[in-house]
Amino acid sequence: MSTGFNVLETRKDFPILSQTINGKPLVYLDNAATSQKPQRVIDSLSNYYQTINSNVHRGVHTLSQLATDDYESARSKVKSFIHADVDQEIIFTRGTTEAINLVAHSYGEHNIGSGDEVIISAMEHHSNIVPWQLLCQRNNATLRVIPINDDGELEIGAFDRLLTDRTKLVAVVHQSNALGTVNPIKSLVSMAHDKGVPVLVDAAQSVPHMSVNVQDIGCDFLAFSGHKLYGPTGIGVLYGKAGILEDMSPYQSGGEMIKSVTFEKTIFNVLPHKFEAGTPDIAGAIGLGSAIDYVKEIGIDVINSYEKELLDYGTAMLKNIDGLRIIGNASDKGAILSFTLGEIHPHDIGTILDSEGIAIRTGHHCAQPVMDRYGIPATARASLAFYNTKEEIDTLVQGIDKVMEVFS
Amino acid sequence: MSDLSYLYQEILLEHNSKPRNFRVLDGHTVSVEGYNPLCGDQYTLYLTMQEDTIDDISFQGAGCAISKASTSMLTERVKGKTKQEAVDVFNEFHSMITKPGSDVDYDLLEDLETLSGISEYPTRIKCAILSWHALREALDGASESVSTE
Numbered sequence: 391m392s393t394g395f396n397v398l399e400t401r402k403d404f405p406i407l408s409q410t411i412n413g414k415p416l417v418y419l420d421n422a423a424t425s426q427k428p429q430r431v432i433d434s435l436s437n438y439y440q441t442i443n444s445n446v447h448r449g450v451h452t453l454s455q456l457a458t459d460d461y462e463s464a465r466s467k468v469k470s471f472i473h474a475d476v477d478q479e480i481i482f483t484r485g486t487t488e489a490i491n492l493v494a495h496s497y498g499e500h501n502i503g504s505g506d507e508v509i510i511s512a513m514e515h516h517s518n519i520v521p522w523q524l525l526c527q528r529n530n531a532t533l534r535v536i537p538i539n540d541d542g543e544l545e546i547g548a549f550d551r552l553l554t555d556r557t558k559l560v561a562v563v564h565q566s567n568a569l570g571t572v573n574p575i576k577s578l579v580s581m582a583h584d585k586g587v588p589v590l591v592d593a594a595q596s597v598p599h600m601s602v603n604v605q606d607i608g609c610d611f612l613a614f615s616g617h618k619l620y621g622p623t624g625i626g627v628l629y630g631k632a633g634i635l636e637d638m639s640p641y642q643s644g645g646e647m648i649k650s651v652t653f654e655k656t657i658f659n660v661l662p663h664k665f666e667a668g669t670p671d672i673a674g675a676i677g678l679g680s681a682i683d684y685v686k687e688i689g690i691d692v693i694n695s696y697e698k699e700l701l702d703y704g705t706a707m708l709k710n711i712d713g714l715r716i717i718g719n720a721s722d723k724g725a726i727l728s729f730t731l732g733e734i735h736p737h738d739i740g741t742i743l744d745s746e747g748i749a750i751r752t753g754h755h756c757a758q759p760v761m762d763r764y765g766i767p768a769t770a771r772a773s774l775a776f777y778n779t780k781e782e783i784d785t786l787v788q789g790i791d792k793v794m795e796v797f798s
Numbered sequence: 799m800s801d802l803s804y805l806y807q808e809i810l811l812e813h814n815s816k817p818r819n820f821r822v823l824d825g826h827t828v829s830v831e832g833y834n835p836l837c838g839d840q841y842t843l844y845l846t847m848q849e850d851t852i853d854d855i856s857f858q859g860a861g862c863a864i865s866k867a868s869t870s871m872l873t874e875r876v877k878g879k880t881k882q883e884a885v886d887v888f889n890e891f892h893s894m895i896t897k898p899g900s901d902v903d904y905d906l907l908e909d910l911e912t913l914s915g916i917s918e919y920p921t922r923i924k925c926a927i928l929s930w931h932a933l934r935e936a937l938d939g940a941s942e943s944v945s946t947e
Contacts, residue, residue: 767839
C-alpha cells in the first residue's frame with residue numbers, strides 16, 4: 391500500500407472478522423450500517439464494568455470519581471477529535487438520531503415558527519428528515535429540499551435560491567449513507583451563514599472515515615454515532631457551539647441536568663450536563679473514547695486514503711459487470727458502492743451473497759426519497775472500512791457472478 | 799442454512815421472470831395492497847368475487863423474486879376456489895413458512911411446496927407471506943393496505 395498501512399495486521403485487531411459465516415470467511419461490507427469494534431474497545435467496556443463501574447457526577451467515593459474521570463476524559467477525546475473549542479460543546483446522546491431530535495426540539499421549538507422554513511437535502515437519511523418534518527408540522531413551518539443531480543451531488547445553485555429570509559435552519563448530511571456523496575460542507579455552511587442561517591451537519595457517515603473539524607467547517611451543530619466509529623452502540627454525540635447551546639432549553643429532564651430542584655422551581659445544570667438527563671451511557675462513552683484513541687493511532691487521514699484506494703478499486707471492478715449500475719457517482723465520494731443489478735431485486739442479491747459469507751445492506755437504506763429520485767425501490771450497498779481488503783472486493787465480485795448465475 | 803438452490807428453485811425463478819395473472823383485473827370487485835415498508839415490496843391483488851367464490855384473481859406490483867413468485871403462485875392456486883378453500887390453503891402455507899417442522903398438508907399446497915425452503919431464511923419469510931396476508935384481508939372484506947411489518 392502506498393500509504394504504508396498494513397491492513398492484514400489491522401484486521402487482527404477486530405476479533406469478529408476472523409469468523410466464518412455459512413461456511414465461508416466473513417466478508418463484512420456493511421460498515422455504513424455499523425462498523426466492527428477493535429478488541430481494545432470491547433476490552434474497555436468489560437474493564438469499566440469489572441473495575442470502576444459506578445455512577446458519575448454523584449458520589450464522593452473513589453469509584454464514582456474514577457468513573458467520572460473516564461467519562462469526562464472521553465468527552466475531551468471527542469472534543470479534540472472533531473476539533474471543538476471546549477468540552478462543554480460535546481453532548482453525549484444515544485446516537486445521531488437522538489442528537490438531531492434534541493436540536494429539533496430544544497432549538498427548533500423556540501426558533502422555528504409559523505411561516506419559517508427549514509432546508510434539508512434530497513439525500514438525507516430519514517433521521518435528518520422526520521424530526522424536521524414533525525417540527526414543521528407542529529409549528530406551521532415549511533420543509534424545503536435541496537435537489538440532487540443524476541450523479542448524486544447537491545445542486546448548489548438551487549440551495550442558494552432556497553436560502554431566503556424565511557430560512558431559519560439548514561440540516562444537511564456530510565456524507566450520504568445511500569450514495570456515498572461527500573457534500574462541500576464548508577461552502578454550504580458559509581452560504582447559509584451569509585444569510586444568517588445556522589447549520590446542523592449529520593456527520594454519521596463522515597466522522598468515521600475522514601478528518602472532521604467543526605471549527606474549520608464552521609457548523610453550528612454536528613451529530614454522529616459511536617457505533618459507526620468503531621465504538622459501542624447506544625452512544626453518540628451532539629456538538630453545538632457553546633453560545634447556541636447556552637440559550638437552548640433542556641431536551642429531557644430529570645436527574646443530572648439540574649442544579650437545584652424545589653417543588654416551585656428547578657435551576658438547570660450548566661453545559662453539557664443540561665442536555666444529559668439521567669444516568670448516561672457511561673461505558674458507551676468510555677468505549678467511544680477508546681475507539682477514538684484507536685483511530686488516532688492509525689490516523690484518520692491514513693484511513694481516508696486507504697479507503698479511497700478501496701473505493702477506486704471496487705468502482706472499477708463493479709463497472710466491469712454487465713447490467714450493474716452504480717447509484718451515486720459524485721466526484722467527491724466516500725467508500726460506499728450502492729448498486730442495482732439488472733432486474734434482480736437487491737434482497738435476492740443480499741441473500742445469495744450472504745450464502746457466500748458476504749454481508750451487504752439491501753433496501754432503501756432509510757433514505758426512501760433517494761430511491762424515489764432514481765426511480766428504484768432499493769439498492770444493494772457495499773460500504774467499506776479500512777479493515778476491508780481488495781481481495782474481499784474480489785470475493786464480492788465473484789458473489790455477484792453467482793447471483794447472476796442463479797438468475798440466468 | 800440450507801443450500802441456496804433449494805431456496806431459489808427453478809419453479810420460483812420461472813414464476814419470477816414470467817409471473818402469472820400479472821395484470822389489473824377488469825371488473826374486479828375487491829383490491830387489496832400488500833406493502834412491506836422494510837424492503838419496499840408492494841403488490842396489489844385484484845379479485846372478482848362471485849358470491850363466495852374467487853371467480854378470478856390477478857396482481858400487479860414489484861418486489862423480490864420470492865415475493866413475486868409467491869404472489870404469482872398464490873393467484874394460480876386460489877383462482878376458482880371458495881373463500882373457505884382459499885383460507886385453508888392460506889393456513890397451510892402460513893404453517894409451512896412460519897412453523898418449520900409442523901404438520902403440513904402438502905397435497906393441498908401443490909406447487910407451493912417448493913417454497914418451503916424459505917422457512918429456513920428468517921429474513922425472507924415476510925417476502926413470501928406478504929401477498930398471502932393481503933389475500934386474507936381481501937377475503938375478510940377489508941380493502942386497505944396490509945403490511946407485514
